[in-house]
Amino acid sequence: AQSVAQPEDQVNVAEGNPLTVKCTYSVSGNPYLFWYVQYPNRGLQFLLKYITGDNLVKGSYGFEAEFNKSQTSFHLKKPSALVSDSALYFCAVRDSTGRRALTFGSGTRLQVQP
Amino acid sequence: DARVTQTPRHKVTEMGQEVTMRCQPILGHNTVFWYRQTMMQGLELLAYFRNRAPLDDSGMPKDRFSAEMPDATLATLKIQPSEPRDSAVYFCASGLVTASNYGYTFGSGTRLTVV
Numbered sequence: 001a002q003s004v005a006q007p008e009d010q011v012n013v014a015e016g017n018p019l020t021v022k023c024t025y026s027v028s029g030n031p032y033l034f035w036y037v038q039y040p041n042r043g044l045q046f047l048l049k050y051i052t053g054d055n056l057v058k059g060s061y062g063f064e065a066e067f068n069k070s071q072t073s074f075h076l077k078k079p080s081a082l083v084s085d086s087a088l089y090f091c092a093v094r095d096s097t098g099r100r101a102l103t104f105g106s107g108t109r110l111q112v113q114p
Numbered sequence: 115d116a117r118v119t120q121t122p123r124h125k126v127t128e129m130g131q132e133v134t135m136r137c138q139p140i141l142g143h144n145t146v147f148w149y150r151q152t153m154m155q156g157l158e159l160l161a162y163f164r165n166r167a168p169l170d171d172s173g174m175p176k177d178r179f180s181a182e183m184p185d186a187t188l189a190t191l192k193i194q195p196s197e198p199r200d201s202a203v204y205f206c207a208s209g210l211v212t213a214s215n216y217g218y219t220f221g222s223g224t225r226l227t228v229v
Contacts, residue, residue, distance in 0.1 A: 036220075043118075043205055043220035090157065101147060101170065102218065104157040 002027040002093045006105035013081045014113050021076040021108045023091030032094035033074040034102060035065055039087050047089075050074060061085070081112045116140045120206050120221035127228055132194040135224045137206030138187055146189045147207040147218070148174075148181055157205075163189065164211070196228045 003026045013019045025031055032051050036044040048059025055067045065076045074091060088109050092102040119138040127133055139146050148160040161171035161181040171181060178197070183189045193200055203225050209218035 041222075043222045044207075046217060046219070049217070101159050101162050103159070104149075106156045 002103050004091050004093050004103055004105035006089075006091055006108045008108050009106075010109045010111060012111045012113065015083050016080050019078050019081045019085070019110065019112070021089050021091075021110060023074045023076065023105060024072050025074060025091070025093045026072065027093050031067075031072075031074075033065075033067065034092040034094070035059065035063070035074075035076050036090045036092060036104075037087050038090065038107075044090065047076070081110075083112050083114055086110055086112045116219070118206055118208050118219050118221035120204075120224050122224060123222065124225045125227070127196055127226070129197055129228055130195040131228075132192065133196045133200075133226060133228075135191045135204050135206075135226070137189040137191075137208075137221060139189060139206070139208030140219055141187070143208035143210045143219075145209045145211045145218075146183060147209075148189070148191050149205040149207065151203045151205060151223070152201075160191070160204075193226075196226075198228045201226055201228050 005024045007022055011021055034049045035047040037047050038044050047063050048057050048065055050057045050067045058064045063078050065074055067074050088107050090107050091105040094102055121136045145164050147162040150158045150160055158173055160174045162169055163183050166183040178193055180192045203223040205220050205223045207218045207220045
């Protein structure tokens with residue numbers, strides 16, 4: 001069975017500073033990895049995905065994620081945080097058995113202070 | 115932009131009542147998922163369908179939950195009878211799953227409160 005760990009419940013960062021939200025995964029076979037963001041009282045919005053290819057994946061709203069196979073990590077990054085980036089972020093891995101359902105991490109709340 | 119539509123957005127019901135949540139997937143998407151979100155458990159997969167056929171509902175309490183896709187434009191999740199522990203936000207997501215596409219779009223969710 002696949003799993004995702006987000007070790008930080010909350011990340012605090014000052015506006016304009018770089019941010020990192022951590023994610024590690026466990027999966028048999030090739031990992032298909034995703035990041036989603038959830039704003040209050042809203043559904044999940046897709047940010048980016050890694051399927052194959054370059055280890056640095058660029059996504060929406062200036063976010064990017066770095067895939068590291070040896071460390072089984074897929075950390076979300078942004079060079080300069082905005083207050084509007086404050087939200088709940090979920091890392092997810094696609095099922096490797098072919099079901100193609102996503103298994104989500106527990107989520108990390110990002111708080112960007114002005 | 116195409117979107118997944120879920121109704122109702124909010125539902126408050128008494129314990130023991132039947133609850134039906136509806137989802138209209140994006141036209142042309144061949145896969146539909148139901149997820150439940152709670153503070154304690156996070157996001158849990160309840161069931162999913164491919165081309166309207168149920169492929170996995172192992173995450174769903176079978177005695178009270180049922181999920182169906184009567185046609186390509188409607189997916190339903192029913193709880194009968196409802197219990198306070200069912201209080202959660204229920205999300206539907208749809209996607210066109212092919213060899214080269216892995217994107218899923220989530221609806222805004224149904225916030226269920228069972229009192």
